[in-house]
Amino acid sequence: DTLLPAYMGPEAESHRFPIAHQRPRVAVLGGSSAQGGSRLPPAIEFPALIGASLGVDVQNLAWPGMDSFELLDLLEALIALPDGPPIDALIVYTGHNDFANLFYQKRFGDLSGGAVAHTRALLERSRLYVLLRRALWRPAGHASNAFLDHAAARDAVSADARSAAVHYFEANMRRIAWVAQQADLPMLLMVPASNDLIFPASPD
Numbered sequence: 001d002t003l004l005p006a007y008m009g010p011e012a013e014s015h016r017f018p019i020a021h022q023r024p025r026v027a028v029l030g031g032s033s034a035q036g037g038s039r040l041p042p043a044i045e046f047p048a049l050i051g052a053s054l055g056v057d058v059q060n061l062a063w064p065g066m067d068s069f070e071l072l073d074l075l076e077a078l079i080a081l082p083d084g085p086p087i088d089a090l091i092v093y094t095g096h097n098d099f100a101n102l103f104y105q106k107r108f109g110d111l112s113g114g115a116v117a118h119t120r121a122l123l124e125r126s127r128l129y130v131l132l133r134r135a136l137w138r139p140a141g142h143a144s145n146a147f148l149d150h151a152a153a154r155d156a157v158s159a160d161a162r163s164a165a166v167h168y169f170e171a172n173m174r175r176i177a178w179v180a181q182q183a184d185l186p187m188l189l190m191v192p193a194s195n196d197l198i199f200p201a202s203p204d
Contacts, residue, residue: 003086007070008063017059019086025057026050027078029071030093030190034062050091059087067097068172075176079183090180093190098169102161 001019006012028034028047038045042060051058061074071094078085173189180187 003081005061005063007066007074015060019081019083021057021086023055023057024088025059025086026054026089026091027087028058028060028062028091028093029066029074030062030091031066031097032062032064033096034093035060036062036064047091062093065097065101066094067101068094068169068176072172072176072179075179079179085183085185087185090185090187091190092173092176092187094173095169095191098165098172099162102165 002016003019004012004016008015028050031037034047035042035045042048045060047058047060047062050056066074071092075090078087177187177189
């Protein structure tokens, strides 16, 4: 049997993978920084390099525009499979798209953005609201593949909306960590670079 990552659209078939695996399998969850955004061939993107270096099967389930909401949904779907998750460990590389989607999709609207974000922050204290929100509300669309103008993004959204984005990101990451722990899946959280165009400083 195989699994088809349908969220990858027309390219899903080329990413179909078998459920059974002989070697340890690591799944990578993330956005374009983990797959498709580097413009590098898949064989030299970092998930493939990890697999080659460690001698493990790395299944790259990342996709451009995916943020913490979608990664949480994806992980929970893997955990819910009848025979359990077809992976042995998890790498999560995320953070950019929660803010990129806030900018490009105006997640909390325009004029009412601050009020909506503030109200949602208050309602989050209710467990019932959390359950209903997770079932009924999802951010619309994906981030653009264009490079994000950080100054423009900062000025285009309200402080309340940015605060809400941080709040939801933290809540989703806590849930991802909890789900992985309950499934006995070791998880490595990779911290994204603040700007993909700036290379790390040399240790020398």
